[in-house]
Amino acid sequence: MSDYSPPSLPRSWTVAIVALLVAVFAYSVLIAHQPLLGLLPAFVAGVGYFAWRLLAALEAIAGRD
Secondary structure: OOOOOOOOOOHHHHHHHHHHHHHHHHHHHHOOOOHHHHHHHHHHHHHHHHHHHHHHHHHHHHOOO
16 A cells, blocks of 8 residues: 555635535526526536546656555
């Protein structure tokens, strides 16, 4: 076993991103009346997160001895 620890987002960033996504979704449902408009930022954030994790995994594989 290696002592490698995968990178993770700071807890404050996670809370801020989730709060922002909830606010955007609430706006899109209550004001704009378009719930799919609120799901788009969540989808983009999810794709960005998975791309970041994929890059971290590839860097970990490349950095192995």
